[in-house]
Amino acid sequence: MGSENFLTVVAKNFDVFAGPLVALVYPLYASINAIETKSQADDQQWLTYWVLYSLITLFELTFSKLIEWFPIWPYAKLIATCWLVLPSFNGAAYVYKHFIRPFYMHPQTSQIWYVPRKKNIFSKPDDVLTAAERYIEEHGTEAFERMIIKANREAMARRSNYMIFDREDYGY
DSSP, rough: HHHHHHHHHHHHHHHHHHHHIIIIHHHHHHHHHHHHHOOOHHHHHHHHHHHHHHHHHHHHHTHHHHHHTTTHHHHHHHHHHHHHHOTOOOOOHHHIIIIHHHHHHHHOOHHHHHHOOOSSTTTTOOOHHHHHHHHHHOOOHHHHHHHHHHHHHHHHHHHTOOOOOTTTTTTT
């Protein structure tokens, strides 16, 4: 009777027992072995594994309340971790070769620091220079210079962690 209860507990909590062994203990041992060899293939396998393990952990921490609603999550994570870890599958190397390396070798660059505003489709494209020219036309060069000085002061304040208050912002 006692051994049946023990086996029931082990079966119901298999992911709790096997998870750390598969996700941490074996990869730690294999990573130390990879450091000691001259092969780049095993270094790539285990570095990629640790990056993916970190991403999975961040995902779990971020969406923990949502993951609680899926009772199959621990088992799915265990299966995915086995696929990433076990040498017969070499899943981490596969993910690196088919997803990470192509993205790294051919990055999709995008600059999101300025989003243009278009009033209609026939106007010329809006960029920083035309926006500055339009601001000067509407408010004058003195207002533009004050805005630049204020932006520089705020940038310096952010770098030095001091607050700067302008009189014109808090005038009564």
